[in-house]
Amino acid sequence: MAAPTINLDAYSDALVVLGTAGIVVPLVRRFGLSPVLGYLGAGAILGPLALGSFKDEVPFLRWVTVIDAQNVSVIADLGVVFLLFLIGLELSYERLLTMRRLVFGLGSLQVALSTVVIGSIVALAGAPPAAAVIIGSCLSLSSTAIVIEVLSNQRRMSTATGRTSFSILLAQDMAVVPILMFVSILGNGADGSIVKGLVLAVAQAALALGFIIIFGRLLLRPLFRLVASTGTDELFVAAILFVIVATGVAAGLAGVSMALGAFVAGLLLAETEYRKAIETTIEPFKGLLLGVFFFTVGMTIDFRELAREPALLLISVGALIIGKAALIALLARGFRVPMPAAIETGLLLGPGGEFAFVVIGLAAAFKLVSASTASFTLAVTSLTMALIPLLATAARRITAVTEDRKALDPLLLVAPPPDAAGRAIVVGHGRVGQVVCDLLEQHGVRFISTDRDPATVAQQRRRNREVYYGDAANEAFLKSCGVMDAAGVIVTIHDRPAIDQIVRVVRALRPDIPIVSRARDAGHARHLYAIGVTDAVPETIEASLQLSEAALVGLGVPTGPAIASIHEKRDEFRHELQEAAGKAGVTGTHSIRAKTANPEKAT
Numbered sequence: 001m002a003a004p005t006i007n008l009d010a011y012s013d014a015l016v017v018l019g020t021a022g023i024v025v026p027l028v029r030r031f032g033l034s035p036v037l038g039y040l041g042a043g044a045i046l047g048p049l050a051l052g053s054f055k056d057e058v059p060f061l062r063w064v065t066v067i068d069a070q071n072v073s074v075i076a077d078l079g080v081v082f083l084l085f086l087i088g089l090e091l092s093y094e095r096l097l098t099m100r101r102l103v104f105g106l107g108s109l110q111v112a113l114s115t116v117v118i119g120s121i122v123a124l125a126g127a128p129p130a131a132a133v134i135i136g137s138c139l140s141l142s143s144t145a146i147v148i149e150v151l152s153n154q155r156r157m158s159t160a161t162g163r164t165s166f167s168i169l170l171a172q173d174m175a176v177v178p179i180l181m182f183v184s185i186l187g188n189g190a191d192g193s194i195v196k197g198l199v200l201a202v203a204q205a206a207l208a209l210g211f212i213i214i215f216g217r218l219l220l221r222p223l224f225r226l227v228a229s230t231g232t233d234e235l236f237v238a239a240i241l242f243v244i245v246a247t248g249v250a251a252g253l254a255g256v257s258m259a260l261g262a263f264v265a266g267l268l269l270a271e272t273e274y275r276k277a278i279e280t281t282i283e284p285f286k287g288l289l290l291g292v293f294f295f296t297v298g299m300t301i302d303f304r305e306l307a308r309e310p311a312l313l314l315i316s317v318g319a320l321i322i323g324k325a326a327l328i329a330l331l332a333r334g335f336r337v338p339m340p341a342a343i344e345t346g347l348l349l350g351p352g353g354e355f356a357f358v359v360i361g362l363a364a365a366f367k368l369v370s371a372s373t374a375s376f377t378l379a380v381t382s383l384t385m386a387l388i389p390l391l392a393t394a395a396r397r398i399t400a401v402t403e404d405r406k407a408l409d410p411l412l413l414v415a416p417p418p419d420a421a422g423r424a425i426v427v428g429h430g431r432v433g434q435v436v437c438d439l440l441e442q443h444g445v446r447f448i449s450t451d452r453d454p455a456t457v458a459q460q461r462r463r464n465r466e467v468y469y470g471d472a473a474n475e476a477f478l479k480s481c482g483v484m485d486a487a488g489v490i491v492t493i494h495d496r497p498a499i500d501q502i503v504r505v506v507r508a509l510r511p512d513i514p515i516v517s518r519a520r521d522a523g524h525a526r527h528l529y530a531i532g533v534t535d536a537v538p539e540t541i542e543a544s545l546q547l548s549e550a551a552l553v554g555l556g557v558p559t560g561p562a563i564a565s566i567h568e569k570r571d572e573f574r575h576e577l578q579e580a581a582g583k584a585g586v587t588g589t590h591s592i593r594a595k596t597a598n599p600e601k602a603t
Contacts, residue, residue: 012063013071016046021291036146039291040386043298050303072296077258078289080145080354081248082282084173084259088266089279099167106164106335107171110328110349114140117327118320130186131369135377137179138356139320142349144169144259145293146388150348154392160341164332165348173260176355183359187366208254209264212247216268224274233281240278241285243269293354300357301382302375309376316380321387325350338454347395351384423447425486427472427502428493429456429465432518436492437465447490448481473501475509483509488534491517496524500531507532 020042028038043066044050052065066072119136123129147165148157156162220243227239244262251261269278329346333339357378364374424440424447426433433449440447449467451457457469470477472491483489489506491499499517506515514534519525525536553562 013066013068016064016066017072017292017295020046020295021288025291035291036149036294036389037386039294040298043295044301044303044386045298047299047301049299049301066299072292077293078245080259080290080293081244081262082285082289084144085244085262085266086279086282088263088268089270089275099163102164102167102335103171106331106337107168108175110168110331111137111140111172111175113331114324114327117323127373131363131373134179134183134186134359134363134368135373137175137182138359138377139324139352139381141172141175141353141355142169143351143353143385143388144173145290145354146297146385147348149290150389150392160338161344161348164337164341164345168328168345168349170263172353172355173263176260176359179355179359180362183363183366183368186368187362204254208251209261211254212250212261212264213268216247216265220265220268221272224269224272228274228277236277237281240282244282297354297357297382297385300378301386302379313376313379313383316376317383317387320352320380321347321350321384321391323350336455343398344395347391347398348388350391351388352381353385356381422485422487423482425450425472425478425481425483425489427489427491429460429467430492430494432494433492434460436490446487450477450481473498473505475505478505478509483513486510486513488514488516491515494518494520496520499524499528503528503531503533 020039024042025035025038028035028041046052046065048066048068050065051061052067055062055065055067115133115136117136118139119132122135123132127135147169151157151162151165157166223239223243224236227235243265247261247265248258249261251264252258269275325346327346328349329342332342332345337345360369360374360377360381363369364371369377424445426437426440426447426449429437429449429451430453433451437447437449447466449460449465450470450472451460451467452469452471454469457467460467468481470481472478472481483506489502491502493499493502499519503515503517506513515532516535516537517528517533519528519536519538522538525538528536553559
């Protein structure tokens, strides 16, 4: 019986990529550079368009270069799918709804205007109208994989830059569906209205995503409950991989981006109790798969294209980044995004994105774009994507200059008063913080408030509210606010990582100070008790208590007993959360009211 034939080229290509992850990336990290650059550089050098093209002249290169990009392309595509799935896990429908103005307003407007501007320039350069529209729409998109990876590594997804960038990228991912359908309609020479075809494509995408949402809500929680009950880690991993790939394939079959389907699955699982376990389980897979994706992007950089028209290529790269970044920054400012975040978002999203390779490849196959134009466009896209990590660094430096205190509104330069000692410090002056401050004023409790949003601070100071601009996680700023002699700290912001950091800094400075903090849910409240808060107020529990109180009174229960029972239930929840956090006995013995009334007794 003949031995089975082994595709040694495929194994060799896989070894090159794994070798990059195991050898090249650690070396790049040692020099303080982004691993994304390591993967991109390795792909550009070891790809079939570079050293791999000399495999026949130098046979040894067959074993140290990638011979066929198709051997690793499927794994690379899975990297983007995993990335969007993890992003979905980190979000929630409530948070996504709060971003709708940026997603459907700013994001959609960016794609439309960028397509018009870039397409017009390409048409003026002599391209046919159809090719101009296709190229314009492709270059209007940005790299979801690289931008999100850069922001995630910097832990900046929850910042203004992170939220704005993600909102635009999500709108771009959704725009891929009508763009691909537009190319398919032109390529197949379909009869009828193009607009009608696009409407049908969007409707098809909506039905596919609706299908995923309905079945996800019905089946995902029971599936993971069943798998978790076995106590087998291997089955849990298999279930996660099944959900990611299945939702991606279901979306792909409907003409929707696989990554978008996986994103919806992540959103569904974000509302379950298995969210943290899933994140922990697939994190190693995501890192490796994204590395393969970045490697394949590097392989698309054709050095022959660089040598053919280097001046035009470099001009095009610069024009795309600068022009698109300027447009995005201006649009972001129009949607009231702070100037530093608008500039940084523009520079991050100015380069092209990975979907250009899919769309341009399809257009070239349909002969809608000439081979030379497609090659040149992909070269521009590849080079701009390779520059994203460097642009991210440049953006941070530029925004550091724009955030210089001399450039701030004069109202933001006001320093906390020297007599801040003995006051309560309210961190955050959004809707929750304003209500807290109103009640403190009503009861004669002395306080100062802080916020990181310049617009909020300036607006509230014009209303004679004592709010100061600064980062409450900064020790020096806290000390200037009088934390060493403050009566207590009340944290009202909703950003969980920021809450945790502020609590740790305050507790390190003042082990004795009472800290009352807003919490996202019961799990977050337990965590806050564990790191030192005096009292945590979970949003979900407090909402249920208020609803119960209104229901009891509305159903005829006397107000006094109803309120008393709510207080008892609140204390019961508090005691359970403190015990779960190993903090039993911490019942808020420090009194902010007492200290503010008698500041001379503050320690």
